[in-house]
Amino acid sequence: MLIEFDGVTKRYPDGTLAVEDLSLTVEDGTITVFVGPSGCGKTTSLRMINRMVEPTSGRVLLDGKDIRESDPPVLRRGIGYVIQNAGLFPHRTVLDNVATVPVLSGWGKRKARDRAAELLEIVGLPAELGKRYPAQLSGGQRQRVGVARALAADAPVLLMDEPFSAVDPIVREGLQDELLRLHSQLGKTIVFVTHDIDEAVRLGDKVAVMRVGGRLAQYGTPAEVLRHPVDDFVASFVGRDRGYRGLSFVDSSGVEIREVATVSLGDSVSGSEEWLLAVNDSGQPRGWLSPGSTVDGALAESDLVAGGSLYRRGTSVRGALDAALSSPAGLGVVVDEDGKAVGAVTARQVLDVIEGATADARR
Numbered sequence: 001m002l003i004e005f006d007g008v009t010k011r012y013p014d015g016t017l018a019v020e021d022l023s024l025t026v027e028d029g030t031i032t033v034f035v036g037p038s039g040c041g042k043t044t045s046l047r048m049i050n051r052m053v054e055p056t057s058g059r060v061l062l063d064g065k066d067i068r069e070s071d072p073p074v075l076r077r078g079i080g081y082v083i084q085n086a087g088l089f090p091h092r093t094v095l096d097n098v099a100t101v102p103v104l105s106g107w108g109k110r111k112a113r114d115r116a117a118e119l120l121e122i123v124g125l126p127a128e129l130g131k132r133y134p135a136q137l138s139g140g141q142r143q144r145v146g147v148a149r150a151l152a153a154d155a156p157v158l159l160m161d162e163p164f165s166a167v168d169p170i171v172r173e174g175l176q177d178e179l180l181r182l183h184s185q186l187g188k189t190i191v192f193v194t195h196d197i198d199e200a201v202r203l204g205d206k207v208a209v210m211r212v213g214g215r216l217a218q219y220g221t222p223a224e225v226l227r228h229p230v231d232d233f234v235a236s237f238v239g240r241d242r243g244y245r246g247l248s249f250v251d252s253s254g255v256e257i258r259e260v261a262t263v264s265l266g267d268s269v270s271g272s273e274e275w276l277l278a279v280n281d282s283g284q285p286r287g288w289l290s291p292g293s294t295v296d297g298a299l300a301e302s303d304l305v306a307g308g309s310l311y312r313r314g315t316s317v318r319g320a321l322d323a324a325l326s327s328p329a330g331l332g333v334v335v336d337e338d339g340k341a342v343g344a345v346t347a348r349q350v351l352d353v354i355e356g357a358t359a360d361a362r363r
């Protein structure tokens with residue numbers, strides 16, 4: 001569903017100008033991220049989409065229709081909403097939390113619960129958690145329940161307000177991956193609010209950078225915003241590690257994948273001169289054997305030096321460079337879709353491709 005802000009301004013009764021003359025289009029089926037410092041009007045903008053906040057002037061349109069023509073409760077049933085800490089009902093079980101909107105929409109209790117159970121599976125939660133209460137879950141699990149509940153109405157639009165801010169960085173990354181996977185499966189239009197530029201760049205097809213005073217500073221793809229910030233405010237907001245983050249958008253197809261000497265777990269090894277990549281029965285990398293090592297009998301994981309990050313073939317050069325730099329052998333391990341080792345890359349090769357790409361971009 002297409003969402004349009006057309007000259008939208010919001011001034012709260014106390015005179016605070018939260019959003020000023022916002023015009024932008026959220027394309028159907030995309031993830032659009034509103035990002036900016038605290039108090040810049042992100043939440044206010046988001047809530048104007050489901051009429052939890054009414055604009056002072058201007059219009060919000062869903063598929064071309066002014067949302068003022070829709071009854072707010074009906075409108076909200078068609079728009080999923082996820083907030084920080086998930087906003088679950090503490091005295092209802094997880095399953096009943098997820099079934100809330102289907103029940104409100106007139107589904108029978110049984111059907112609503114069946115649907116809720118399906119949704120728990122979709123967001124990666126084991127079925128038995130359905131019987132627990134929200135307080136009996138971890139923060140990450142609660143956020144997943146929040147996402148499941150928002151998906152329950154099968155609404156075409158999903159609004160997400162800092163949904164992952166309260167969980168630690170590792171759990172957050174897992175939740176982000178999960179959201180990207182769900183999005184590619186379900187194809188909903190998602191508007192996501194965060195103050196974290198890394199999260200914005202990772203999730204957004206488009207990123208709207210807002211500044212305090214509720215003005216849109218820049219609206220574009222993550223690559224555009226990182227590479228060509230329109231002014232000093234955007235440049236400093238996206239600033240830290242900007243060059244490094246930009247690598248996420250550099251095509252890695254030019255990176256030559258070289259052969260790597262491998263050895264299988266269980267084999268015996270006598271003093272190789274080079275680093276050997278140890279793989280398991282499925283060809284997946286397990287670690288490195290350092291030069292000169294001799295293993296009489298069966299090579300075991302305990303003989304190995306831990307490997308670095310893995311670079312999945314075809315993804316951006318950022319992963320390729322990280323794999324090379326984090327590898328004890330100086331060789332970044334390249335894996336295919338099944339996690340099988342298919343070769344290696346060196347930092348030098350990756351840097352050559354990066355240099356070529358950035359030179360092209362300057363031309």
Ligand SMILES: Nc1ncnc2c1ncn2[C@@H]1O[C@H](COP(=O)(O)OP(=O)(O)OP(=O)(O)O)[C@@H](O)[C@H]1O
Nearest residue numbers: 012014016018037038039040041042043044045195
């Ligand atoms: N109900 C309200 N009455 C008066 N002012 C409000 C109200 N809600 C928000 N504001 C003000 O409007 C401005 C924008 O707030 P908003 O919550 O939209 O920002 P935000 O970018 O989401 O901030 P944060 O990242 O801190 O959540 C802020 O100055 C805030 O204090």
